[in-house]
Amino acid sequence: MVEWFNELVSTGVGLIWGNDNWLIMNNPWYGLLVFVLIGAGIYFTIASRFIQIRHFTHMWGLLRTSGQGRKDGGISSFEALMTSLAARVGTGNLAGVAIAIYIGGPGAVFWMWITALVGMSTSFVESTLAQAYKVPHNDNVYRGGPAYYIQRGLGQRWMAIFFSVCLLIAFGLAFNGVQSNTIAQATHEAFGIPTWMTGAVLVALVAPVVFGGLRSVARVAGKVVPIMAIMYIVLALFIIVTNITQFPAAIALIVKSAFGYEQAAGGVLGYGIAQAMINGIKRGLFSNEAGMGSAPNAAATAKSHPDHPAVQGFMQMLGVSIDTLIICTATASIIILSGVVNPDVEQEGIQLTQLALSQYVGDWGAIFVAIAIFFFSFTSIIANYSYGESNLEFISGEKSAKVAIMVFRFMVLAMVFIGAIASLPAIWNFADLSMGLMALTNLIAIVLLSPVALRILRDYERQVKEGKTPEQIKFDPDKFIKLKNEVNRDAWSD
Numbered sequence: 037m038v039e040w041f042n043e044l045v046s047t048g049v050g051l052i053w054g055n056d057n058w059l060i061m062n063n064p065w066y067g068l069l070v071f072v073l074i075g076a077g078i079y080f081t082i083a084s085r086f087i088q089i090r091h092f093t094h095m096w097g098l099l100r101t102s103g104q105g106r107k108d109g110g111i112s113s114f115e116a117l118m119t120s121l122a123a124r125v126g127t128g129n130l131a132g133v134a135i136a137i138y139i140g141g142p143g144a145v146f147w148m149w150i151t152a153l154v155g156m157s158t159s160f161v162e163s164t165l166a167q168a169y170k171v172p173h174n175d176n177v178y179r180g181g182p183a184y185y186i187q188r189g190l191g192q193r194w195m196a197i198f199f200s201v202c203l204l205i206a207f208g209l210a211f212n213g214v215q216s217n218t219i220a221q222a223t224h225e226a227f228g229i230p231t232w233m234t235g236a237v238l239v240a241l242v243a244p245v246v247f248g249g250l251r252s253v254a255r256v257a258g259k260v261v262p263i264m265a266i267m268y269i270v271l272a273l274f275i276i277v278t279n280i281t282q283f284p285a286a287i288a289l290i291v292k293s294a295f296g297y298e299q300a301a302g303g304v305l306g307y308g309i310a311q312a313m314i315n316g317i318k319r320g321l322f323s324n325e326a327g328m329g330s331a332p333n334a335a336a337t338a339k340s341h342p343d344h345p346a347v348q349g350f351m352q353m354l355g356v357s358i359d360t361l362i363i364c365t366a367t368a369s370i371i372i373l374s375g376v377v378n379p380d381v382e383q384e385g386i387q388l389t390q391l392a393l394s395q396y397v398g399d400w401g402a403i404f405v406a407i408a409i410f411f412f413s414f415t416s417i418i419a420n421y422s423y424g425e426s427n428l429e430f431i432s433g434e435k436s437a438k439v440a441i442m443v444f445r446f447m448v449l450a451m452v453f454i455g456a457i458a459s460l461p462a463i464w465n466f467a468d469l470s471m472g473l474m475a476l477t478n479l480i481a482i483v484l485l486s487p488v489a490l491r492i493l494r495d496y497e498r499q500v501k502e503g504k505t506p507e508q509i510k511f512d513p514d515k516f517i518k519l520k521n522e523v524n525r526d527a528w529s530d
Contacts, residue, residue: 045465052472053318069472070317073327076479077154080161083490088156088353094500095350095357101341101506102351111177115254116338117351119422120331122257122415123207124324124359125265130409131218132319133367134388140315142286143293145368147316148323152360155326156353161489162482164349165189166332167340168492168511171524177250178527180336181423182329182478183430188522189485195477199329200427202474204444207330208424210467212448213455215413215420220456225390226406235456239449241414246421246445250337253422257415264411265363271404272366275396279373286372323364324356328471329478331355333423342509343528346496349489370396421448488518 052069102114136144169188170180186196216238220231245252276283331352340347374392390405428444429437499509513523
């Protein structure tokens with residue numbers, strides 16, 4: 037039965053995500069989710085009139101006021117962004133990029149960039165909807181996300197519960213084990229620390245944060261994520277500047293490989309452009325999570341400034357940009373400039389990144405990567421927990437959720453420790469299946485509700501064009517025929 041179940045899960049993962057041998061499969065639906073995500077992103081890009089290009093400077097400008105708007109101990113727009121970045125920035129940025137380059141060649145990086153540019157519009161739509169349909173809570177931290185806009189906007193509670201259950205399995209539990217496993221392996225490689233000891237330390241660090249609830253997660257993420265991201269980017273810039281004469285050739289290699297002009301660098305499977313494309317897209321989607329339905333859970337918690345749903349849409353677009361266009365590019369630059377990738381030798385993701393960095397800064401390069409992955413993955417664990425808590429509360433209801441949330445917290449801590457000491461491929465495989473199903477559910481919802489998000493965008497653009505200040509820009513549900521009877525009024529009344 038166990039073997040049969042594992043085969044069934046593997047087949048489901050292949051149908052949804054595809055795999056590295058996807059080209060030999062004679063099934064046009066193999067890797068369905070990859071094509072649906074890209075297709076939805078292209079649709080949202082066109083429907084929004086290339087919002088990620090038109091408003092590229094505007095989304096960065098919103099950072100100036102992103103720390104405002106919080107009141108009564110709530111969460112600011114900046115803290116919501118940092119919470120989503122905490123979940124996004126993790127193994128995908130350090131280990132995932134290395135795997136993409138090793139299997140798909142340098143050209144995979146180009147397709148990661150394209151995926152991010154397209155995904156920014158998807159992220160805007162899902163996060164704007166999450167803000168529009170958010171609900172107040174007695175701890176002054178809003179709740180929302182795909183489960184909420186599926187139930188309120190589409191009137192399909194069963195579909196919303198299905199999404200929440202898939203998220204609890206993938207983000208709430210399994211991926212926390214993946215993150216702790218990555219931390220344990222990296223610290224063992226750099227310092228020789230036993231994995232069980234790393235697991236125990238992680239539990240001790242995670243416990244006070246998760247028992248503090250969503251507000252505690254946002255506060256910690258708001259402090260740790262910017263520091264680690266800036267340190268990592270500065271190190272990458274130092275490596276680029278000190279190797280500036282080689283940098284143009286590295287960029288040229290990425291572009292040429294993306295279109296099959298550098299076959300020798302096409303990865304161990306030798307599929308050229310197609311292999312670079314599929315690996316870049318898959319790793320890019322896994323890293324920036326655009327369309328997955330995870331980041332909207334963080335987006336919904338904020339009291340934005342200006343107080344309009346589109347603001348968190350722009351902020352989460354910014355999150356995709358930071359995650360893939362900046363941090364993933366930093367990792368790719370370090371690896372490609374180092375020249376350590378060898379298609380003839382089996383190389384694992386995080387060890388490859390450590391080896392590449394060591395080429396420039398010596399043995400402490402492996403130590404720095406271990407420290408970076410520790411903090412990136414630690415913040416991913418607490419952000420993943422916050423997504424799980426919000427969806428568990430959605431399923432059980434605010435009044436009866438206390439016991440369920442307490443049990444969930446202990447389950448998260450147990451998974452963190454187990455993940456550190458054991459490799460559980462069957463569980464990780466099942467988590468991939470759950471994440472794929474939750475992403476497909478979310479994509480169906482946001483495509484159906486996209487007219488609402490686009491109307492909200494036009495309302496925001498109109499107010500900005502009229503010259504209104506951030507304090508004057510407001511969201512009035514009565515101006516939207518569909519929203520006036522679906523939005524929670526208490527979330528949008530001053």
